[in-house]
Amino acid sequence: MEYLVMLPGPTNVPNRVMNAMLAPVINHRSDDFRTLYKSIVEKTQKVFQTSNDIVLLTTSGTGAVEASVVNLIKKGDKAVIPVNGEFSTRLADLIDSWGGQAIRINAPPGENPPYDKFEEAFENHKDIKALYAVYNETSTGTTIRYMDKLGQLASRKGAYFIADAVSILGGDELPVDKWNVDICVTASQKALAAPPGVSPLSVSKRAKKYMQENPPPTQYLNLKRYFKYYEEHFETPFTPALPLYYAFREALDMVLEEGMENRIRRHRVCAEAFYAGLSSLGLTPFAKPDARSNMIIAVNYLHGMDDKKFRGLLSSEFKVLIAGGFGDLKGKVFRIGSLGEVGRYHVMRTISSIASAMNMLGIKTNPEATSIAMDRLKALG
Structure with a gap:
């Protein structure tokens, strides 16, 4: 047995998805790869329910979450974040460690903070740059059920809205464009039922513009590089995990077929x-x-x-x-x-x-x- x-996570992976990794390794600077990459991006947009740009990182979900911080947060920037478990705590700590100021709206593990606490935070701090939220707190089995309202609030206040959807996208509601999500992060090995190692992000036009004008002092997680390579070549700036790309494409096909x-x-x-x-x-x-x-x-x-x-x-x-x-x-x-x-x-x-x-x-x-x-x-x- x-x-x-x-x-x-990782979760059970269908044989169909595992078998996709048997495809031969190809040149990641070839037309074959460009066709593969464009296909994955288009399918990912459908699953995210967005017309925004998609970036595929060969990382765990943590790498993509970190990318959402290092490409957006600068020293002294304020970011509101609900904290009610291990992963939301890690994200708040990451914001602080990168020089930002995490405004934590705390709740006991297993609970969510009242929505009005977010309204209060924006009233008390007029210069909030971003609102981050771990949509599904994996450590406690807790899901924020007012993500749409958080997106509306951030949009109304001119702040960026970032959704850590690592353990939920593909299994629960998350219409990225409808909910005004500027950056949405997920990972292949959770609700999308693919092997671990691919972490897609969607990036809104205004967030993309900011990142292009204010690139971070990093190499691998510098999203400006990914935008440039996709727009100019339909390629990634660094060598991707090709077998995982094949598997991820197959997993996306299964999601869309269902x-x-x-x-x-x-x-x-x-x-x-x-x-x-x-x-x-x-x-x-x-x-x-x-x-x-x-x-x-x-x-x-x-x-x-x-x-x-x-x-x-x-x-x-x-x-x-x-x-x-x-x-x-x-x-x-x-x-x-x-x-x-x-x-x-x-x-x-x-x-x-x-x-x-x-x-x-x-x-x-x-x-x-x-x-x-x-x-x-x-x-x-």
Whole structure:
């Protein structure tokens, strides 16, 4: 039996996408590559729902997030950012370390700050340059459900709006142009169900103009170089990871074939099945109801449940891989990645395995848990 990868990322990758990497390596300064690159850019624009420029970085999602900071933030620039978990904290720290001033709107992990706190921040600081937001906080299974309002606010105040959508784009709503997102960042290995290593960004016209006129003192993450090479040659300035490009193109094809509306619905239904099935086992979600993610299911451990033993049993006995908690949440929660290729099989096998592992640890469980989850999955049709 193969491992079932139910991590927050990387996720299970369809065989069709993996097989795409068997294509021969080509010259990245050739017409063949230019055709490949243009195709990926056009498909990425459709998935992002944008007409903005697309930059493909051969990095992890962290590299693309860093690019969104180093190309926009200068010394002394103020940037508002909600902070409610590990990745939003890292982003705020990155802004500070680059010489900017992160205006943190804090909320307890598992919750989102009230929207009016952002209005207050712009009232109290008249010179805010940017509003950054981690759309889906992977460390706590928390999603901001007012991203559209943040985009409207930033646009109204003349600030740039940057969405860290690393673990959510391709699985939940994110119409980049409609929501006034100036820079949107994601990564291949999450909801797009491709191997890790490709991180696309969309960049609005005004953000692009700023970057071209104010390039950062960097080489690899200098987006001005990427704009120039694409416009003049349909190439990347540095050698791309060609096999990953082939895989990413195939993954984009699968997203577009399914259709964004259907894909988002599938992720929502699977998340609802997870929450219902796990709740019937006596487990409670970590995030508050109005902030719960459809991508990352973060769950509180019951008293006496040992993280290492529990996840070890899932791995060794059932070949199911899930993640533990970060930082202060280590040993207190476990996290399931319900994203990418997720469907009936993934949900049912995971819940069944969790119930069995709990029984092996001496914890009585509801034998109807899988039936409850299956009932929710009927909505998939």
